[in-house]
Amino acid sequence: MSQLEPTPRTTLKRGKDRGSYELADIHGILDDGLACQLAFIHNGSPHIIPTAYGRVGSTVYVHGAAANRALRALCNGETACLSVTHIDGLVLARSAFHHSMNYRSVVLYGPMREVTEHCEWQAGLRAIIEHMMPGRWDDVRSPNEQESKRTMVLALEIDEGSAKVRTGPPVDDEEDYALGCWAGVIPTTTHFATPIDDPRLAAGIEVPHYVTHYPRAKRQNGAAR
Numbered sequence: 001m002s003q004l005e006p007t008p009r010t011t012l013k014r015g016k017d018r019g020s021y022e023l024a025d026i027h028g029i030l031d032d033g034l035a036c037q038l039a040f041i042h043n044g045s046p047h048i049i050p051t052a053y054g055r056v057g058s059t060v061y062v063h064g065a066a067a068n069r070a071l072r073a074l075c076n077g078e079t080a081c082l083s084v085t086h087i088d089g090l091v092l093a094r095s096a097f098h099h100s101m102n103y104r105s106v107v108l109y110g111p112m113r114e115v116t117e118h119c120e121w122q123a124g125l126r127a128i129i130e131h132m133m134p135g136r137w138d139d140v141r142s143p144n145e146q147e148s149k150r151t152m153v154l155a156l157e158i159d160e161g162s163a164k165v166r167t168g169p170p171v172d173d174e175e176d177y178a179l180g181c182w183a184g185v186i187p188t189t190t191h192f193a194t195p196i197d198d199p200r201l202a203a204g205i206e207v208p209h210y211v212t213h214y215p216r217a218k219r220q221n222g223a224a225r
């Protein structure tokens with residue numbers, strides 16, 4: 001399967017030329033993100049949780065405190081909605097109406113599943129840590145029994161969803177191109193500053209290579225990886 005099947009709720013109606021159901025696009029946008037927004041209904045009220053995540057194949061993992069009742073309620077079979085957005089540029093048009101942003105976004109739907117099997121639980125947690133900082137998992141202490149009991153890992157299968165991407169200059173009304181105001185795109189970049197040692201770092205520990213060579217550091221958003 002190279003693309004998701006559109007469903008009634010994922011069929012793009014507005015700006016559908018910007019939409020994609022290709023798994024390569026969806027995975028790429030997910031992999032470039034750091035945090036997602038996880039939305040769900042709990043006790044009749046909408047909730048949204050910004051949270052870290054990681055992907056293994058066609059599964060997205062998030063984690064939280066086992067005591068988190070809202071997260072636990074997510075595992076009762078109700079549909080959740082998970083979204084990741086990148087802002088790649090500010091699109092300044094000649095009219096207020098046509099101002100926009102260049103972006104890449106993904107919206108996924110589906111029931112969340114609590115991961116109870118230990119190997120998958122560990123793989124999910126590893127994916128979340130490695131998503132943030134590749135190379136980190138093998139460098140740090142693994143969760144102990146207490147920490148494992150206190151940490152819930154949830155999985156969402158990438159079965160239903162869509163991506164949407166805007167690129168390029170503003171699209172103005174033809175008669176507005178003669179106006180005297182500046183128009184164009186301000187590209188955005190993601191910048192990670194120089195790492196700061198923990199004040200309690202033991203003497204003689206260098207910043208690891210995977211940190212100094214962090215692949216996300218200083219790059220133009222949306223540029224080819």
Ligand SMILES: Cc1cc2nc3c(=O)[nH]c(=O)nc-3n(C[C@H](O)[C@H](O)[C@H](O)COP(=O)(O)OP(=O)(O)OC[C@H]3O[C@@H](n4cnc5c(N)ncnc54)[C@H](O)[C@@H]3O)c2cc1C
Nearest residue numbers: 009010011012013014085087101103105106107162163164
């Ligand atoms: C950073 C950013 C800024 C934006 N600013 C604006 C704005 O100011 N005004 C505006 O109208 N729109 C904006 N959009 C686009 C917005 O996300 C919607 O796509 C658009 O408003 C159409 O909404 P709709 O409910 O009519 O879409 P529909 O086409 O009816 O949506 C149907 C389905 O398509 C999918 N879908 C819709 N939008 C997206 C998306 N962005 N990413 C992935 N899947 C999607 C979802 O599954 C949704 O249920 C912005 C998007 C981003 C990422």
